[in-house]
Amino acid sequence: MGYMMLFPIFASLFLGVLAVPPEIDLMADSDIEGFNTNLFDPKYRLTEAVQPKQISVDLDVYLEEARFNGIVQLDVETIQPNLNQIALHQKVVSIQSVNIVDDQGRPVNLQFPNPFTTDDYYEILIINLASPIDLGNYSITIRYQGAINLNQFERGFYRGHYFLNNETRYYATTQFQPYYARMAFPCFDEPQFKSRFIISITRDSTLSPSYSNMAIETTTDV
Ligand SMILES: *[C@@H]1O[C@H](CO)[C@@H](O)[C@H](O)[C@H]1NC(C)=O
Ligand SMILES: *[C@@H]1O[C@H](CO)[C@@H](O)[C@H](O)[C@H]1NC(C)=O
Numbered sequence: 001m002g003y004m005m006l007f008p009i010f011a012s013l014f015l016g017v018l019a020v021p022p023e024i025d026l027m028a029d030s031d032i033e034g035f036n037t038n039l040f041d042p043k044y045r046l047t048e049a050v051q052p053k054q055i056s057v058d059l060d061v062y063l064e065e066a067r068f069n070g071i072v073q074l075d076v077e078t079i080q081p082n083l084n085q086i087a088l089h090q091k092v093v094s095i096q097s098v099n100i101v102d103d104q105g106r107p108v109n110l111q112f113p114n115p116f117t118t119d120d121y122y123e124i125l126i127i128n129l130a131s132p133i134d135l136g137n138y139s140i141t142i143r144y145q146g147a148i149n150l151n152q153f154e155r156g157f158y159r160g161h162y163f164l165n166n167e168t169r170y171y172a173t174t175q176f177q178p179y180y181a182r183m184a185f186p187c188f189d190e191p192q193f194k195s196r197f198i199i200s201i202t203r204d205s206t207l208s209p210s211y212s213n214m215a216i217e218t219t220t221d222v
Contacts, residue, residue: 050087050188052188052193054197059202061203066147066149074088074141076137078136084133085127085129089125092182092183095116095118095144097141098140098141100139101139102136102137108133108138112130114128115128142185155180159171
């Protein structure tokens with residue numbers, strides 16, 4: 001049995017049994033190191049052409065197997081005409097499918113046979129449009145698989161632990177600053193992009209309770 005929860009807005013997730021505070025964050029002061037290194041190399045960067053408006057993230061979490069299945073829906077507005085590609089950040093394990101609809105729900109054709117390409121060095125996902133698209137609002141849906149880091153110093157979506165009565169207890173949580181959100185879901189992983197978020201998590205009922213920086217809207221047995 002598991003539970004599904006919907007958080008209206010979000011910046012961090014916390015799943016697991018919390019009885020004592022997680023251990024001290026040894027990386028807290030080192031975030032800034034290396035942060036500017038790639039700032040001026042355009043290969044690492046997104047353009048302003050596509051702006052996120054609302055992002056819905058749905059994570060189906062298997063903590064014991066250190067993995068999750070994800071679906072992210074990015075509602076975006078294009079502000080440059082005639083785009084033939086859309087670039088996002090990604091550092092997930094694999095991407096199963098990408099599709100795009102316009103604001104009338106009509107599918108936007110992608111290139112065949114390469115509807116999208118990923119660059120794991122620059123941590124980029126490029127969506128290849130079959131023909132240039134008009135200015136407008138679009139909804140991009142991406143199905144993918146992700147890994148929960150067992151080494152918490154790698155950050156992103158990671159497993160941590162604590163001790164209760166000499167028993168090791170595990171939890172899953174996130175640290176997205178400065179560029180680790182892309183390990184949890186393909187996204188616009190630069191601070192100038194602002195968006196509303198709707199987060200839904202499916203997790204085992206033993207991983208209770210769940211925390212977010214906003215109240216949980218609904219919890220459902222599945
Ligand atoms: C996108 O949607 C917003 C809100 O409905 C609207 O104001 C805007 O004009 C739309 N953008 C385009 C390019 O159609
Ligand atoms: C925890 O383990 C230590 C060392 O084995 C032992 O001395 C202590 O009594 C244990 N504490 C509890 C609460 O079981």
